[in-house]
Amino acid sequence: MELKTGQYDVVIVGAGPAGCACALSLKDSGLKVAMLDKSTFPRDKVCGDAIPGRAIKTLTSISHEYGSAFKKFAEKFDTKSTSIHYKGNVLTFEWVADAYTCTRIEFDNFLFSLVKEHTATDIFTDTLPHSFSTNGASISISFKNKPDIFNTKIVIGADGAQSTVAKQLTGRILDRDHHVGSVRAYYYNVAGMEGSKTEIYFDRKFLPSYLWVFPLPGNVANVGFGMLSSEIARRKINLKTAFHEFIAENPLLKEKFAAARQIGLLEGFGLPLGSGITTLSGQNFMLVGDAASLIDPISGDGIGNAMLSGKLAAAQAIRCFTENNFSDTFMSGYDATLLTAIGQELKARYRAQRSLSKMPWLLDMIFFAGRNKALKRIIQKML
Template sequence: MPTPSNSALAFPEYDVAIVGAGPAGAACALALRGSGLRVALLDKATFPRDKVCGDAIPGHALKALGQLDPAYVDALWQLAPRDEVRRSRLVAPGGHSFYLHWKLRTFNSPRLHFDAALLQLVRQHTDAVVLENATLKELSILSDHARLQLAGGADITCRVVIGCDGANSAVGRQLLPEPRLARAHHSAGVRAYFENVADTEAGTTEFFFSRSHLAGYLWLFPVGEGRYNVGLGMLSELVSRHKIDLKKLLLENLATHPALAGRFRAARQLGPIRGFGLPMGGGRQRPASGARFMLCGDAASLIDPLQGHGIDLAIRSGILAAAQAAACVAQNDFSAAFMHQYDEQLQRQLGPQLAHSYRLMRLLGTRPWLMNLGTRLARLPGISAWVKRLLA
């Protein structure tokens, strides 16, 4: 929790310290390009590093980066491996399916490569100081600065801290009361890579809904070079209530699901199945800011409850945090009251989407008959566009 300062610090080392160099942190640093602020971007890992995820890069993520500088998106389209995505196939519990065609260009790419490419953009286009293998050990908010103590004994001082360090954010844990896990607003997921998957469709992500994993789905995403990100996510309250082993359930579905079993008969799994948590938005959230700090992306529970994606929301929140940090420095006001403008911007720009997605997830996730009916209706002329607007 914030602690009082006994002595003023004449000049903090940085204006902004961004903790976490994933999509939210990298976007924040890119958005601060040309601001004149002294920026440090630190991460506990050394890049490239893996991040357990579905590896789908939403079109709105690329759109937000392109609004900062089209050159960023041009560079990311050169990334390899990747698989350009033009449509999604949704398979209902009853077996019927339909396609959604996307207007915004987008692609899938393993986070091992995508996050490293984003960080490389920061190195190329900004003056931010990038500190890898820098684990935050202790964070203190003082009256005139923030102090970050790193593992190994090094200290960083700054005027504002931006926590972009994921679902288990060290910044959030140290500066906000530890929240009780709200399982109704949290999902658990598992993911593995496969090759030699049969009957795949180029440029198509696939979502499979089943009675065995309501309020969730199994996904099959091509990520380039003949490889596929295959995973299963489910609402945490259901995982806990029914004591579900998601890793076991994933493999069972690949072996028995009518739309998948034949396709995985000759498939080869590449590496272990790994798990991760998804703190979803759309409900009552703890604050995303306070005196001299802000939280972005997964650290602020900005995961879409319906589709499970968060990279676009992480990037957009990182850009909003950058604007707020610049305003704080310009006004020399780092109070919780002034910083609350960031929370208001999150709610205004992202809140309605998250709330809509959460309501729809709860509705469809507990009513397989409704999903089956919607799938049939979506195949009728004129209905598909309405379904897309509902789900997108």
């Protein structure tokens, strides 16, 4: 679609899971909505490609039709279990809730297509915002690669981990204590993969970080490794070197990867964790997904929280128009609903992450306790 100078009620910046969930949730609102993205779709996003149950639960809560469309979607695996490996021991957890693996190029394009097909959202791809200027009543957006200006009552910042919206409207800077640096590559023909089982590997040398091996259709695996950014700096770790060392020095992984072939590049990207204090909204704007730093500090899952926050931001936008109130105080109703939904969970997960960082021997205890069925169930609840 050609870019035009526009007056919108809501402009969603970013068309990933958070932005798309928001656009889908605004479908019947009667509001004039634009969604823009710097990329063209389909586009990749560096990720582990594990689609958490919360993502599909949120999609289904927006519309059963969308949820069932995903369940029929062919390009995915159902995740039924996860095996965790440490010092030659293995703990396997069986899952009852829906969870999947699906490449982000497929999953995000699926969501993007739902917005295109089912909503009246004006969609602009290959569109890079330059500045967001507020005049107290609305926000004007200018672009780096287009001459036009958008004016809107509400900006939803859904532009991911390096959010321009968050930087410009809240002065956000990277907080290394609440941010993970990570690398990920695809591999073909990793031995012993089961489509329904994801695998996690711990190694004494890199504790409390872990390497994941997640199966994907086509005998492909998503393999990645991440570490708290403050630890990377303190220990002077080169993540790409550490990734290859992890595989080469772990006897089980060495065997698994003996006949495997890397597809494409080993790529790096950041994970803003939901463990620090960040601004979630202000006058005429809200932040959702990675732009709001909502990633689970233990599992690294962010897609579910991204979609949930997109949905909750849409509900707040509708309340703003109903009350004709776009003030920071009123907008903080979004913060309240979001924190009620996931605030306690994020705090508990952060405490668990800190404990494991300070006391890596806890992992030995977890493996020991995991032999007992009742204790294993308690551990499973923490995962």
